[in-house]
Each structure stands twice: as C-alpha cells, then as structure tokens.
Amino acid sequence: MQREVDFLVIGSGIAGLTYALKVADQGNVIIITKTLEDESNTKYAQGGIASVQHAPDTFEKHIHDTLEAGAGLCDEKIVRMVITEGSERVKEIIEWGTRFDKNEKGDYDLAREGGHSEHRVLHFKDSTGNEIERALIEEANNHPNIEIFTHYFAVDIITQHHLGIEVTRHSTGIECYGAYALNLQTHEIETILARTTLVATGGAGHVYKTTTNPVIATGDGVAMVYRAKGVVEDMEFIQFHPTALYHPGENPSFLISEAVRGFGAVLKTHDGSEFMHRYDERKSLAPRDIVARAIDNEMKISGDDFVFLDCTHLDAAELKKHFPKIYEKCLSIGIDITKTMIPVVPAAHYICGGIKVDEFGKSSIRNLYAAGECARTGLHGANRLASNSLLEALVYAHRASLDAKTNFRKIILKQDVPDWNAEGTSSPKEMVLITHNLTELQNVMSNYVGIVRSNVRLKRALDRLRILYGETEALYEKTTISPQLCELRNMIMVGYLIVKAAIKRKESVGLHYTTDYPPLQSK
C-alpha cells in the first residue's frame, strides 16, 4: 500500500505530538507510532519541565546551570535560545490543557532537581509526563487534519538509496521522501510518501540491561537516520539516572525522581552514612553524572548492589502528597518510604547525542527533521540538566514546525519510489537468535560502556558488537521483517555508535568518564 501526506511524524511522544499540532492547520498529518498512541518515554516523565517562571529565578541562572551541567560542551547559543523561548512553549501546552500543580497562593509549585540553582521545575505531582501526554493526545485526536496510526513500525526512511542511487555520509544532496512502515495489524510494509518527515522516536535506554525507559526506547530513529547516511553526534554521552528503584527482575526499572532529592531526601550507604559531601559540595543535588559516579564508586568500595535514598526524616503527609506514584509503587513491594529507606541504583536513562540538527530541527538530510530525545541539538553538551529534555522537545518541535510550514508546499512528492522488497526472506525459524543477541548486546553495553569506561573495555565492546552486527545483518537479509528483529538491528547500530564515539573521545568529560584519561579537574 502507498500513502501520501504533507507531514509525516514518526513517534507520538511530546516532540511528535507538539509538532503535529503546530503543522496541522497547514496540511494533512500522519503520525505513526509503534505501539499504543501514548506509549513513550514522555508518559513516564516524573520530575517535570524546567522553565523560568518568576523572580528570584532568571533566564541567566537557568542558562548558567545548563552550561555548568553540560561540562563545557553545550552550544551556548542553543542553550540561550531554548531557555528563553521555553517559557512561551510551556504556556502553549498549558493552553492545550496540561495541568501543573499550584500552591495555596495559586502560583505554580516549582520543584528543584540536581544541578538547578533555583526551584524551577513545573510538575503534576510525580506524573508530569503522563499529564502532558494525555493533554497532547486529546488535542491531536480532536484535530481533523491529524491521523494517528498505532502499531505502525517505521523500518527505514526513504532516500535516493531506495531508488538505486548511492549517497555518501555528509553529502548535502541526500533527500528524504517519507518512510517504509510495517503495519503490525496487516503485516504489510507500507510506503508512506511525505513532503516532510519528522523523526521523533525518543531514546535508546534498552541498549542497556538496566534502564528507566519503557520498551519502545530502542534508538530506532537514530539508527534509521545513520543507515540513511545522516549525521549523528555526541553518542558517547549516555545519562545514567542515579536513583532507579533497586528491584531485581523488574525491567524497565521504576524511577525515583530526582525531585525527591530536591524535596530533601538524602543518599546513604548501607550503614546509614551520607557520602555525597565527599564528591561535591551540592551533595545529593549535584548534577547527575557526578551523583551516578559517586554511587557507582560507593557500590564498588562496599561490594553492595545498591545504596539507599532516605526520606524518613521528611514530613510524611507532604511526601505522600507530592509523590503519590512513588509512594504507591514502593509500598507495593513492601517499602513504606515514610518509614524505610529506598534501595536505589543508577540505570540508563537518557541519550544526549543523536541526529544532528540545526536550530530549526533540520537534519543533514533534506526534508527530514528531528526533535526530542533522538535529536542532538547542542543543548545538553556532555550532560543534560534534569528536566531540560521536555523543554527541548517543545522548543524544537515548534522550530521544526515553523520551517516545515514555510517550505512544504515547494516540495514535490516523489513518485517513483518502489514498494518494499521482501524477496528471498522467510519467517524466523528461531526467535532465540534474536533474543540471545539482544541479551548479549545489553550485557556488553552494561559491562563495558557504562558509567566508568576504559580503553580496554571499549575495545572489547567493539569486538563483540562487530560479531553481533555481522550475525544480525545476516539474519536480517533472509528473514521476514519483525519489530523484534528491526529493534535488535537498531540497538546494535546505536551501541556501535556509542562505542565508536566513546573510543574517539580521549578525555573524561561529563557523562563520558574513562580511567585512561582522568578528568582535568576532579570534583
């Protein structure tokens, strides 16, 4: 089947939905999403969205905190742009029906998280992402020009390559004509021709064994764009959230929001001692890279599998009121957080790098935009400041929409695109060939490309990934396409990009910490 559309959007998280709502008055929009319409990293965001509201906070303070967290590698122009435009974008999602908590005076109840010098995080209890996703989905479903196709898996973006014309990476002439997508209800691969395409496929947490990300986070967009010879950058900067709930056997890991530390909770070792003061003067509220590394170090020294987050000294009623979901979740596994410390461990959480885009979300491929977690904008540098990603997604969805709306009428839909060629493939004989390679990938990435790295570990990872890549490509050549196989292939590609970027970076900076190149200034 072939479809034609003005604006194709891949992904229905905050970035994809916001963009769709902004372009839809100009033309028709198809959003494809690989599972349910609201399943996304966005839905699970807890802490909130960082946005300057009023004194004593200022744009300059937020800019300073973002640059500081980014360890010298942020693009300052982009930081200024996102932070100053962000407040307007937040107002828009409020107009679309998103609710944020207010205090008794009727002002927004602003939370504080690691690396922030002020209280500036708008939130809806500890379920902010769910509230944003709800409002955006409702708005999109009510828009006559937007169709959301659920259970549609984007396999590849279409470029000249599919017309038999070879292109090289960094070439300025690559064009995107839409995407091939597997309709999971009919099992047919459809050709969706689009004047413009936005990749908004989110993160890649499942490249690692332990992650806070839902299962959709497999780096599909980054892998698709890289395969299409688009430019991808900063992949070595993988953010591990310091405080995922330690509950072996549960995957994804449940997040204990940084806002809990912002509310006064303190990290402790098993003997009840605080340790963060030995690593950073901001203690438990230091930026994430520092806290995650400190926890990793304490666990290595003690041999323990986790540390504790202590909330027991905090006002129990207020704690329950601010963090009802966290309270309920912990209680469901026998931990009353008002009386007992929470076992926590770092888990893969966010990818700072991705598809390189300019200030209008334009990738290196013509007519192809990227926004949200899959995009590399220059905002985060070597480490993302907490709650800056929802903000970044809003600003880039808006900016990409401005460019796409201005230009889409000039773009002629490509007519001679061939249907997907599935010749010579058959159903997989053994699913274990896929699942075993996934487990191996996750082990390699977690063991050798985690919070602390070294040349030897990275080389080992690269050697293993080459084998996994060869085996999986061979399988892909002769097997009918399935989401499981595509995701494995994409995750191996993303793992490879992370390792290659990590090997290339001969220094410790932000989230990339290697024992072979100690940090210039130790914190």
Ligand code: FAD
């Ligand atoms: P997502 O919301 O992940 O959406 C991606 C979409 O793409 C999904 O609909 C998915 O199904 C679809 N998709 C992916 N691949 C394909 C494919 N091949 N074909 C079709 N569809 C596809 N950030 C903050 O700023 N504040 C927070 O408080 C916060 N808390 C977080 C808590 C958790 C537990 C997690 C996991 C993340 C948190 N983050 C937070 C990060 C933030 O939620 C994400 O970075 C952000 O929501 C990403 O939005 P997105 O639109 O780019 O991607």
Ligand code: SIN
């Ligand atoms: C959290 O609530 O701790 C997550 C915030 C984020 O990832 O930005």
